[in-house]
Amino acid sequence: MTLVKLPPERPWALAPRSCQGPATCAILPPHQQESSTISHPPTDTATAPEGAFGVFSERQFRWLFTGNIAFFFAMQGQMLTRTILAWDLTGQATSLAYINLVVAVPLLFASVLGGAITDRVERRQLVIIGQALILANELFILVLLILGRLEFWHMLCTAFVAGCAFPFIMPARMAITATVVGPRRMQSAMAFSGGVMNLSRVAGPAIMGMVIAQYSAQAAYILSSILYVMAILCMFGVHTSRSAGGDQPRQPLFTDVAGGFSYLFGNRPMLVCLLFGLIPMFVAMPFQNILVMLAEQAWQRDESGVGTLMAIGGIGGVLGSIWIVRRGDAADRLKLMLGATLAFGVFLGLFAQTPGFYLALIPLLLANACASAAQTVNNAAIQILTDDEMRGRMSSLMMMSFGLTPIGVFPMAIAADNFGAANAITGACLFLAVMVLIFYCSSATLRNLDHSVKKRMDQVPSHPTVPG
Numbered sequence: 001m002t003l004v005k006l007p008p009e010r011p012w013a014l015a016p017r018s019c020q021g022p023a024t025c026a027i028l029p030p031h032q033q034e035s036s037t038i039s040h041p042p043t044d045t046a047t048a049p050e051g052a053f054g055v056f057s058e059r060q061f062r063w064l065f066t067g068n069i070a071f072f073f074a075m076q077g078q079m080l081t082r083t084i085l086a087w088d089l090t091g092q093a094t095s096l097a098y099i100n101l102v103v104a105v106p107l108l109f110a111s112v113l114g115g116a117i118t119d120r121v122e123r124r125q126l127v128i129i130g131q132a133l134i135l136a137n138e139l140f141i142l143v144l145l146i147l148g149r150l151e152f153w154h155m156l157c158t159a160f161v162a163g164c165a166f167p168f169i170m171p172a173r174m175a176i177t178a179t180v181v182g183p184r185r186m187q188s189a190m191a192f193s194g195g196v197m198n199l200s201r202v203a204g205p206a207i208m209g210m211v212i213a214q215y216s217a218q219a220a221y222i223l224s225s226i227l228y229v230m231a232i233l234c235m236f237g238v239h240t241s242r243s244a245g246g247d248q249p250r251q252p253l254f255t256d257v258a259g260g261f262s263y264l265f266g267n268r269p270m271l272v273c274l275l276f277g278l279i280p281m282f283v284a285m286p287f288q289n290i291l292v293m294l295a296e297q298a299w300q301r302d303e304s305g306v307g308t309l310m311a312i313g314g315i316g317g318v319l320g321s322i323w324i325v326r327r328g329d330a331a332d333r334l335k336l337m338l339g340a341t342l343a344f345g346v347f348l349g350l351f352a353q354t355p356g357f358y359l360a361l362i363p364l365l366l367a368n369a370c371a372s373a374a375q376t377v378n379n380a381a382i383q384i385l386t387d388d389e390m391r392g393r394m395s396s397l398m399m400m401s402f403g404l405t406p407i408g409v410f411p412m413a414i415a416a417d418n419f420g421a422a423n424a425i426t427g428a429c430l431f432l433a434v435m436v437l438i439f440y441c442s443s444a445t446l447r448n449l450d451h452s453v454k455k456r457m458d459q460v461p462s463h464p465t466v467p468g
Helices: 059-090 093-118 123-147 152-181 183-214 217-235 253-266 268-283 285-299 303-327 333-353 357-385 388-419 421-442 449-459
Strands: none
Touching: 059 093, 059 123, 059 152, 059 183, 059 217, 093 123, 093 152, 093 253, 093 388, 123 152, 123 217, 152 183, 152 388, 183 217, 183 303, 183 357, 183 449, 253 268, 253 388, 268 285, 268 333, 268 357, 268 388, 268 421, 268 449, 285 303, 285 333, 285 357, 285 388, 285 421, 303 357, 333 357, 333 421, 333 449, 357 388, 357 449, 388 421
């Protein structure tokens, strides 16, 4: 057998553990001999370029990022289109709640299965199939619109299918991104992806609203279908991707699900990081659900005022992502995560107590920027701490946190009914600050988060990808 002589910079990055040919086999370093099965090519250059946009030197990330733009703009825009159609078909406010409910329920329960399946199958194919299913949904509604046969129950069924598809698409996309960019660029990649999501929250509905106003709902569905097709095509620019444990003997699906929870509880830094990220999501982030009440009580504003508040919030999220991108993948993650979370509570409290509507937009912008920054750093730390064979399951648990967030609306809504929306939000901000400080003082694992992340990054190469 002939040994291949590999370059000294990253000898393990050019060949997988298995032999590439019948008589040729590459040498891997010890820390990858047992786990390197990911089927990605290496970066185009041996040394990663520095700077905020260094992550775009990865060709596969460029395709993923472009696909994210198309996918999230279509997804966020169609939330508005479905709302308008549901109202036109029924004329009942409860129909809007039903549309959101049938999306949220499968998002909560299917996330666990979606993560386990992501770790068992080829990830790119899973994303393509999931996005194709959503595209078929859009085309089905479009045909019914053209034929004049659309009914509300059609909307419910397709919304449920979309809610079932998202828990498979999102963990797989996140896992692919992690293996493509590597741990040292993870935070930048997450910031860019988060920026796209926040921008789509503002621009997606605005674009679809203009299309519906100028043309029709049919035109909105045509546009969304084109965007979903673009998202699917972009995935073909990404190489196939399997988890590092993809060649292991298959376990029953629910055994894999249970293994994900066991892994989480056995990885204390990751568990603590995940729980810390839930605090603002449960305690303060539900303020978005009572903005209608706050706008009316504090500033006597109608729906247009609420739209302005939501738009400013989305813009703030984009600015938070830009801040993380410009800051780069610096090591002091804990200080940034703690500071941004506390600043989120401070600015949100100021927003709720500001007497002037337009003046209140400034602290609202800053609050959402801080929330976006804290969430980006938290998500990136979780991904860095995760072994690749568990990445899909851990990503799905991160998605479940979004499905569980509406639970936090109930205590805030009860407080708003009894004490007013502004006081309820301010009280939530004070409670958030107390919870963060208690968490920090009582958890040595959280205080040592930077050390845990650095240790993990030192154990793996910057770009743990090999060709398949």
